[in-house]
Amino acid sequence: MGVFSALVLFAMIWAMVFLIGLQIGQDTQGDRGQVTQGTHAGAPAAPIRIYRRMGWATAITLLIWVPLIWFIATGQIGIDDLRRITGREVLGD
Numbered sequence: 001m002g003v004f005s006a007l008v009l010f011a012m013i014w015a016m017v018f019l020i021g022l023q024i025g026q027d028t029q030g031d032r033g034q035v036t037q038g039t040h041a042g043a044p045a046a047p048i049r050i051y052r053r054m055g056w057a058t059a060i061t062l063l064i065w066v067p068l069i070w071f072i073a074t075g076q077i078g079i080d081d082l083r084r085i086t087g088r089e090v091l092g093d
Contacts, residue, residue: 001072010065017064018057022048 001009026048030041071077083090 001069006069009068010061013065013068014057014061017060018054021053021057021060 027045028042029035029039029045032045034045035041036043080090080092
Protein backbone atom coordinates (compact mmCIF):
# COMPACT_ATOMS: atom_id res chain seq x y z
CA MET A 1 0.00 0.00 0.00
CA GLY A 2 1.36 3.38 -0.98
CA VAL A 3 1.50 6.46 1.21
CA PHE A 4 -1.23 8.22 -0.75
CA SER A 5 -3.52 5.19 -0.45
CA ALA A 6 -2.94 5.08 3.29
CA LEU A 7 -3.78 8.79 3.61
CA VAL A 8 -6.95 8.37 1.54
CA LEU A 9 -8.00 5.47 3.77
CA PHE A 10 -7.35 7.63 6.86
CA ALA A 11 -9.42 10.49 5.40
CA MET A 12 -12.33 8.18 4.57
CA ILE A 13 -12.39 6.62 8.03
CA TRP A 14 -12.00 10.04 9.68
CA ALA A 15 -14.91 11.51 7.74
CA MET A 16 -17.21 8.64 8.70
CA VAL A 17 -16.21 8.77 12.37
CA PHE A 18 -16.53 12.57 12.45
CA LEU A 19 -20.00 12.61 10.89
CA ILE A 20 -21.20 9.92 13.29
CA GLY A 21 -19.63 11.78 16.21
CA LEU A 22 -21.43 15.01 15.35
CA GLN A 23 -24.73 13.32 16.16
CA ILE A 24 -23.73 11.88 19.53
CA GLY A 25 -24.94 13.81 22.55
CA GLN A 26 -26.41 16.65 20.53
CA ASP A 27 -29.63 18.28 21.77
CA THR A 28 -31.72 20.11 19.23
CA GLN A 29 -33.81 23.18 19.78
CA GLY A 30 -36.91 21.05 19.19
CA ASP A 31 -35.81 18.62 21.92
CA ARG A 32 -35.56 21.45 24.43
CA GLY A 33 -38.71 23.18 23.21
CA GLN A 34 -36.88 26.48 22.70
CA VAL A 35 -36.89 27.11 18.94
CA THR A 36 -35.27 30.44 18.07
CA GLN A 37 -37.13 32.56 15.54
CA GLY A 38 -35.82 31.90 12.03
CA THR A 39 -34.13 28.55 12.77
CA HIS A 40 -35.20 24.97 12.20
CA ALA A 41 -36.30 22.84 15.16
CA GLY A 42 -33.50 20.40 14.28
CA ALA A 43 -30.80 23.06 14.75
CA PRO A 44 -28.36 22.48 17.63
CA ALA A 45 -29.47 24.03 20.92
CA ALA A 46 -25.90 24.68 22.10
CA PRO A 47 -22.50 25.09 20.41
CA ILE A 48 -21.07 21.73 19.39
CA ARG A 49 -17.40 22.38 20.31
CA ILE A 50 -16.19 21.33 16.87
CA TYR A 51 -12.46 21.15 17.70
CA ARG A 52 -13.11 18.77 20.57
CA ARG A 53 -15.13 16.50 18.29
CA MET A 54 -12.42 16.69 15.63
CA GLY A 55 -9.89 15.56 18.23
CA TRP A 56 -12.05 12.62 19.27
CA ALA A 57 -12.62 11.69 15.63
CA THR A 58 -8.86 11.73 15.02
CA ALA A 59 -8.13 9.57 18.07
CA ILE A 60 -10.80 7.00 17.20
CA THR A 61 -9.70 6.97 13.57
CA LEU A 62 -6.12 6.23 14.58
CA LEU A 63 -7.33 3.29 16.68
CA ILE A 64 -9.07 1.87 13.61
CA TRP A 65 -6.56 2.92 10.95
CA VAL A 66 -3.27 1.72 12.46
CA PRO A 67 -4.27 -1.96 12.79
CA LEU A 68 -5.96 -1.85 9.40
CA ILE A 69 -2.80 -0.49 7.74
CA TRP A 70 -0.74 -3.11 9.54
CA PHE A 71 -2.97 -5.91 8.26
CA ILE A 72 -2.79 -4.59 4.71
CA ALA A 73 0.95 -3.75 4.69
CA THR A 74 2.07 -7.08 6.16
CA GLY A 75 -0.06 -9.08 3.76
CA GLN A 76 -2.19 -10.58 6.52
CA ILE A 77 -5.25 -9.68 4.50
CA GLY A 78 -5.56 -9.03 0.77
CA ILE A 79 -8.21 -8.44 -1.82
CA ASP A 80 -8.68 -12.18 -2.41
CA ASP A 81 -9.25 -12.69 1.33
CA LEU A 82 -11.84 -9.91 1.36
CA ARG A 83 -13.60 -11.53 -1.59
CA ARG A 84 -13.68 -14.88 0.24
CA ILE A 85 -15.01 -13.29 3.45
CA THR A 86 -17.83 -11.56 1.59
CA GLY A 87 -18.70 -14.71 -0.40
CA ARG A 88 -17.65 -13.35 -3.76
CA GLU A 89 -15.83 -15.25 -6.47
CA VAL A 90 -12.05 -15.01 -6.18
CA LEU A 91 -10.64 -13.86 -9.47
CA GLY A 92 -7.85 -15.93 -10.97
CA ASP A 93 -8.62 -19.20 -9.16
